[in-house]
Amino acid sequence: MKDNKRLAAQIVELIGGSDNISSVTHCMTRLRFVLKDDGKANADKLKTTEGVMGVVNSGGQFQVVVGNVVESVYNELMNQTGNSSQEQEVKTEGPTVNKKKGLDRFFDALSGIFVPIIPAIAGAGMLKGLLALLILFNWTSAESNTYTVFNTIADAVFYFLPILLAFSAARKFGCNPLIAASVGAAILHPTFTGIVAEGNVQFDFLGIPFTMMSYSSSVLPILLGIWLMSYLEKFIKSWMPKTLDLVFTPLLTLIIIVPVILIVIGPFGIWCGDILSSGFAFLYDKFSFVAGLLLGAVYPLLVITGMHHGLLPIMLQNLSTQGYDVILALCAAGNTAVAGAVFGVYLKARNRSTKAIAASSTISGLIGIIEPGLYGIVIKSKKTLGAVLAGGAVGGIIMALFQVKNTGFGLNPLGGLPVFFGDTFVYYLLGIAASFIVSFVTAYMLGFTEERDAEKS
The missing domain is CATH 3.30.1360.60 (Glucose permease domain IIB)
Incomplete structure (x- = not known):
């Protein structure tokens, strides 16, 4: 302490x-x-x-x-x-973020929104994986009451994802998180979902026609909506008397932003999300080898820069539209490559400090936390980095060729193992095994320049 x-x-x-x-x-x-x-x-x-x-x-x-x-x-x-x-964050982050430009602002926003909700998504994903295992070994029935309760718990996080995203996005964009959560709840209200379920999607508001859509498990509509809400709320507060702010700012925000999401932002966001998901699916289906090789190899580099958060919206969109995702397996290949390369350093190194860091980093890397290995070992040696790229590429190719699927989120390769249970699970094991072995052997053969010898090299 x-x-x-x-x-x-x-x-x-x-x-x-x-x-x-x-x-x-x-x-x-x-x-x-x-x-x-x-x-x-x-x-x-x-x-x-x-x-x-x-x-x-x-x-x-x-x-x-x-x-x-x-x-x-x-x-x-x-x-x-x-x-x-x-x-x-609510007090100061909005103005500060506006000073950033281009991709800096984009990735800063993504990490700020998605990182806080990852534990909930990971927990639900793990539960879905465990339920798949119970069904696979006939330890329970999909019709049993126990299964129904657990499956509802797992599905709830994804079904009500817009509410979680709304709350997190509001904290990032500097507006009221509870009003934002209310916006997310409004577009998921049973009245609206019932209208869509009945097929009556042609609707109107104040005479303005629009198409009613289902927003459960959606990502982009609520993100765009809360981003717009942050500006709307600030505008209303700029002229609203303080004595009326508590009641009338939330009132005006809700009655304006919810219809705007339903009429304009929602359909546009759903369309963009479908385009994004379909675009990746096309690339993955037509160029599986290339997609697996590239993402498997460079994923650890994305982690170093923080750009890996840019993959989260695509993975969530895949889960919401298809019920499964294929990107996480490629990320698992990259993670495993770090663990394998660090293990190779552990066996090769002479320095006690290096061996201690490598040993602990191997264990945490296999669970799914690769930063200790990345910063403690990998980025200090071009040879070790090369081993990581090689192992990630091989594992990524295997994952892509066999189209390994996951039904949720979890730490990988081993920390979130249940989310990969299913028809492609054996290929997932094959992919991470190949990634670990290739990176381990390569790192061991190439060697590692330890700190005591760094000045000579």
Whole structure:
């Protein structure tokens, strides 16, 4: 605990102090800062700080990799700065993010929205995988009451995904999260879903005709809607008297934004999501070899930059429209390659410190947390990085050729194993085995330049 407290204090100091923090969140291994001035942060000194595995300034975020202790360090950091992440984010993040441009803003928004809801999605995905296993071995029946209860729990997260996304997106865009959740609930109301179920999709509002659609498990409509809502809410607040703000700002926001989503944004978002999903499906079906090779190989590089969050909307869209996804298996190949390469370093290395880092990173990598291996071992050696690319490519090709499917989300390769249970499970095992072996053998054969020899090389 004392070490985490000390580390949090050092990080705050080296990023320019608490006054330089616009917002901060965390994922499984990283503290993700949005800083008011990136130039005040001392990245070089941070990288050499004990307890810090790496520093990445990408996607509009200043990311500090601290490994599995990230939650403890985050809590210590919150205590020391005297703020909660929600208070900071709602208060200051909107204006700060607007200073970012292009892809930085896009990936910053995606990570800020999707990272907080990953635990819920992962838990539901794991449960769906376990249910598939129970059915496969005839340990229960799909008609049993027990199965119905568990299956409903698993489906609920995906069915009501727009509500989760609305809440998370509102925190990111700086508007009221509970009003946003109400918007998500409105478009999922049984009245609307019942109209669609009955086939009466031609509807009108104030004489304006539109097509009623089902928004359960959808992604883009609610994201676009809450993004627009953030501007609408700020506009209303700019002229609304403070004495009336509590009631009339939510009222006007709801009666404007929900119809706009139903009439304009919703159909457009559904159409864009279908185009995105169909486009990837076409590429995957026609050029499986290339898709598997590229994504399997470069996925660890996407993790380093934080760009891997750009895959989440596509995976969610695939799950909502097809009931399964094929991208996660390719990501699993890349993750496994990191674990295999690091294991090769563990067997080859002489330095005790290197072996200790490699051993723990192999275990965490097989579970599905690859940052310790990436920052502790892989990026320090071009040879090891080459082994990762080779192993990821081979595993990705196998996953793509056999079109390995997943029915939910989980840590991979082994942490979320149940989400891959099904007809292609054996090929998933084959893919991760090939990825691990190729990267392990390659890393072991190429060798690893240890820190004590770094100056000679």
